[in-house]
Amino acid sequence: MIPATTFDGKRVALFGLGGSGRATALSLLAGGAEVLAYDDNPASVAAAEKDGIFCADLRTADWSDFSALILSPGVPLTHPKPHWTVELARTAGIEVIGDIEIFSRERARHAPTAPFIAITGTNGKSTTTALIAHCLRAAGRDTQLGGNIGVAILTLDPPTPDRFYVVECSSYQIDLSPGIAPSVAILLNLTPDHLDRHGTMQNYAAVKARLLADANTAIVGIDEWDGRSIADDLAAKGRNSQRISHHQLVSHGAYFDGGSVVQMHRGTEVARFDLTTIGSLRGRHNGQNAAAAVAALAASGLTPAEISMGLGSFPGLAHRMEEIGRDGAVLFVNDSKATNAEAAAPALAAFERIHWIAGGLAKDGGIAKLAPFFSRIAKAYLIGEAAPAFAATLGEGIAYEIFGTLENAVAHAARDAAATGQPEVVLLSPACASFDQFRNFEVRGDTFREAVGRLPGIQLIEKG
16 A cells, blocks of 8 residues: 555545545555545445545535545546535635545655656557556566556555556546656547546547656657647657657657557667567557557666567456467457447457457447448357347348357357368457446456357467
8 A cells, every 4th residue: 555645634535435435545544644535325435434434424524624635536527517526625725636646746755766657548548558567577677557457556555766657547537636747658549538527529638638748758649639739749848758650650659560569769760579479469459559568668768678578478458359269270359348339340450250249238339330340250149139230230241140148159159160170260349338148348258258168179378
């Protein structure tokens, strides 16, 4: 745990008592703060009280004595309207911040030179964060991984000068972190997302770009919306910045040329990293993730040899284009995290012949956007509520069957793929939410893995 010593002796309000909220409250208490916490969910309040956190309705609290409101990132700060706690805090004239800001202040006080790599973007954050942390650990660095990737940042070990922090940051977390100043900040990409919480695409981009403002090195993806103008603005201000791309050459930073990540320094090629044999980094989208990782790792002092070793041993993330087994020439891939058509597109783009398991609880638009990839589908195996609608979209040009269970779909897909005698892929990339049949996408992916593991002759791929 990181004790929040920068709040020693202060009285703070805290709203939101999920996992990160409770961790933040305990950090504040360990640092000497007096905490009054609350949540609209009685079960969350009960869990916090069991941890020794004092809870009471903040509507009736005396806000004149609070020095700050610590807000869960899941609670609206501005749109569609500020949460009632935010309005009370503003009336009282106190700051509204989150756990990433508390971490930033602890780092600034105790170990301001501790390497701090912060990653944001609409897509690819978790993979890039995990990849950077893996490469650092493979190179023998003391590495802490946390943030939006699922590990509350204040549960990590306290900052020391030689301890690396690799932190995934959502736009919500950045919005609550006015003092964030990473040693390296990455903005991977920008596509429309979370506009219900930010109002406009311009507001969303401005929040994301705020991560770069005080970074020692800012790394910007220039392929998507407004990335190039953000990079140009940093350059005009004389900031130390690099650019990344998944399809075009950059003069300073790193780019993916379709097979390798090429590291560039002021127009000169510094190093080249072949990704063609790394299954966990398959696809152009992972080329962008790897380019960001290469740029960040080089800026953090790793040598090309150390970076190459880390890239080559990266196991990937569970449920994200995760290679889980082989049966002869047939590869089985778990992409259960693909809960909509946009998320499924990278996996469909990454393979030439696919036995595609898809379906579940459909999102708006179904799979119409995936039509450019239909020529890659040898056959579709459809499950869940979306199966009839997906079948209609596929039409007569794509072979398909509808199954009642994921297990049956796996068995039939494995049989059909093996019968060709050619290199084939059985891909679970549902393009749907899981909630019609599974509690979440993780359970769906685990069910797929278990079904694959029961196939005769299967060789499971060891992780890590």
